[in-house]
Amino acid sequence: MEENNEILKDVDFWATNSEEGGWNISxxxxxxxxxxxxxxxxxxxxxxxxxxxxxxxxxxxxSDDERMILxxxxxxxxxxxxxxxxVELEGEVVRRVQPxxxxxxxxxxxxxEELNYFQGPTNTTRMDYLSPFFNELVFSLATESLLxxxxxxxxxxxxxxxxxxxxxxxxxxxxxxxGMDIGALSMMIFGFRERELILDFFEKTTxxxxxxxxxxxxxxxxxxxxxxxxxxxxxxxxxxxKLKDYDEMLLDNPIWQGRLKNVGILTTEExxxxxxxxPSLRASGYAWDLRxxxxxxxxxxxxxxxxxxxxxxxxxxxxxxxxxIFESLKIVQQAMENMPKGPYKIQDKKITPPPRKRLDESMxxxxxxxxxxxxxxxxxxxxxxxxxxSPRGELGCFIVSDGSSKPYRMHVRGPSFxxxxxxPVVMSDSPIADAVAAIASLxxxxxxxxx
Amino acid sequence: xxxxxxxxxxxxxxxxxELKNNGFEMMVDLTAVDWFRKKEPRFELVVNFLSxxxxxxxxxxxxxxxxxxxxxxxxxxxxxxxxxxEVFDMFGINFENHPDLTRILMPDDWVGHPLxxxxxxxxxxxxxxxxxxxx
Numbered sequence: 001m002e003e004n005n006e007i008l009k010d011v012d013f014w015a016t017n018s019e020e021g022g023w024n025i026s027x028x029x030x031x032x033x034x035x036x037x038x039x040x041x042x043x044x045x046x047x048x049x050x051x052x053x054x055x056x057x058x059x060x061x062x063s064d065d066e067r068m069i070l071x072x073x074x075x076x077x078x079x080x081x082x083x084x085x086x087v088e089l090e091g092e093v094v095r096r097v098q099p100x101x102x103x104x105x106x107x108x109x110x111x112x113e114e115l116n117y118f119q120g121p122t123n124t125t126r127m128d129y130l131s132p133f134f135n136e137l138v139f140s141l142a143t144e145s146l147l148x149x150x151x152x153x154x155x156x157x158x159x160x161x162x163x164x165x166x167x168x169x170x171x172x173x174x175x176x177x178x179g180m181d182i183g184a185l186s187m188m189i190f191g192f193r194e195r196e197l198i199l200d201f202f203e204k205t206t207x208x209x210x211x212x213x214x215x216x217x218x219x220x221x222x223x224x225x226x227x228x229x230x231x232x233x234x235x236x237x238x239x240x241x242k243l244k245d246y247d248e249m250l251l252d253n254p255i256w257q258g259r260l261k262n263v264g265i266l267t268t269e270e271x272x273x274x275x276x277x278x279p280s281l282r283a284s285g286y287a288w289d290l291r292x293x294x295x296x297x298x299x300x301x302x303x304x305x306x307x308x309x310x311x312x313x314x315x316x317x318x319x320x321x322x323x324x325i326f327e328s329l330k331i332v333q334q335a336m337e338n339m340p341k342g343p344y345k346i347q348d349k350k351i352t353p354p355p356r357k358r359l360d361e362s363m364x365x366x367x368x369x370x371x372x373x374x375x376x377x378x379x380x381x382x383x384x385x386x387x388x389x390s391p392r393g394e395l396g397c398f399i400v401s402d403g404s405s406k407p408y409r410m411h412v413r414g415p416s417f418x419x420x421x422x423x424p425v426v427m428s429d430s431p432i433a434d435a436v437a438a439i440a441s442l443x444x445x446x447x448x449x450x451x
Numbered sequence: 452x453x454x455x456x457x458x459x460x461x462x463x464x465x466x467x468x469e470l471k472n473n474g475f476e477m478m479v480d481l482t483a484v485d486w487f488r489k490k491e492p493r494f495e496l497v498v499n500f501l502s503x504x505x506x507x508x509x510x511x512x513x514x515x516x517x518x519x520x521x522x523x524x525x526x527x528x529x530x531x532x533x534x535x536x537e538v539f540d541m542f543g544i545n546f547e548n549h550p551d552l553t554r555i556l557m558p559d560d561w562v563g564h565p566l567x568x569x570x571x572x573x574x575x576x577x578x579x580x581x582x583x584x585x586x
Binding site: 040043046051101102107109110114274286288294383385394396398400402408409413417418420421451 | 452453476477478479480482484485489497499501503506508510528529530532533534541550551554555556557558565566572
């Protein structure tokens with residue numbers, strides 16, 4: 001054992017470079033991200049969430065003895081992963097909030113520069129792990145826009161079908177975990193029960209429950225399985241019935257309403273200033289949905305509505321997710337009925353690999369297969385920023401290509417990252433129990449925040 | 452639908468202010484590109500703005516000078532706060548007058564800026580077997 005330590009002394013790596021050869025963790029302590037007792041005026045304003053609209057109600061009668069700064073998370077179930085919040089409390093009321101992120105940072109944007117375009121979706125799908133299809137879709141759309149490709153109709157329709165099912169499963173998790181944070185424990189079980197139906201269909205189609213790598217540049221990885229209509233019909237039949245149960249259990253429940261109404265209010269103005277998009281923006285009274293405004297994959301052909309609420313509180317953000325599930329079900333229904341026949345990926349063999357059985361017959365197929373799996377395909381020079389409407393808001397992908405088979409720079413605009421900045425607004429000046437409800441209603445996914 | 456604008460560093464803040472007054476309510480994305488040994492100047496800042504009222508996007512590209520310093524737009528768009536901290540963390544670009552310019556994703560004592568092209572991956576060896584135990 002001592003010999004081992006001898007060898008280790010010469011190794012220069014960060015975690016063990018202290019003199020004793022142990023883990024040097026003291027240097028990575030909170031450091032400059034620490035919340036101070038007295039910050040300067042601008043920082044205090046940001047931490048109190050009174051930057052845009054100053055609606056903070058100052059209580060003068062609270063003594064300094066009741067004021068304390070403490071940590072929430074990163075290992076806390078109500079922070080939906082590894083979000084750490086430094087909060088200053090006045091008695092039970094949250095005064096200032098400082099989100100500290102980076103605990104799940106794995107350098108995915110750097111990794112994206114090392115992987116070629118064909119391997120890219122394997123990387124991006126791991127960012128927002130609750131809505132992996134959207135991450136794959138936005139990366140594929142960006143690549144296709146650089147290549148100036150049009151994918152076949154069937155591929156587009158499969159993409160819409162899968163992403164909208166994914167929106168349902170993602171919203172179900174948001175409802176389930178949100179319910180659990182507030183104390184409705186049965187909601188947790190209900191939400192995950194219904195999500196299982198959809199994940200089973202994903203597993204049947206893509207082989208995996210999460211991190212599918214199914215939507216790829218040029219189309220999708222595989223065709224839908226036999227009798228897929230049956231599974232989708234079952235989803236379409238069961239989920240609306242179960243959603244009625246949620247309504248009976250929670251939405252019409254006076255305790256639930258009293259708990260969530262007028263809590264964590266975000267106004268339209270604040271949403272726009274902090275870049276908050278998605279259901280949170282629509283719950284604050286602005287009907288902005290990229291599916292309608294800047295459509296992708298032919299989603300403008302489908303008939304659906306955008307639910308909007310004026311209140312901007314936690315209850316509105318909850319209701320809007322339930323209503324959006326119904327709208328997504330409409331799109332799934334239409335996609336199922338109008339599924340076109342034809343190829344599910346483009347037939348350009350320079351971009352999508354040939355089917356396995358062709359490799360035994362054709363020399364060209366073998367060459368194309370070899371080229372795609374070793375080098376990948378080359379993408380012309382250029383820069384592009386594409387967006388899709390993910391369950392959390394605007395998901396963007398910025399790709400810079402230098403003409404090689406790997407992106408020169410790949411950046412993903414995660415909606416959760418931007419929405420987190422509104423946390424001080426929704427949390428400050430409310431009791432700590434309401435603050436937990438407010439975090440849950442913004443539905444942050446930390447994989448998307450830290451990337 | 453997307454309008455691309457090339458702006459000089461000196462005009463940057465003024466241009467953003469102009470956009471803000473012309474109905475571009477949201478700053479949706481702010482990032483940088485490192486053109487190491489490919490282009491001069493080396494760093495380029497890319498900022499995406501969205502107007503929800505006009506359904507329009509504007510993409511501003513700023514080529515940074517060697518000082519690697521640019522005015523912060525946090526006072527105009529509060530959403531730029533986290534993005535500027537991320538670019539500072541990942542590229543080492545300084546934003547003047549930013550309220551709290553600290554590292555956001557990497558640990559505070561981290562040396563180097565990971566998304567720069569001369570920051571090699573695999574630079575730090577990771578040992579899995581026989582790692583020393585934590586006391």
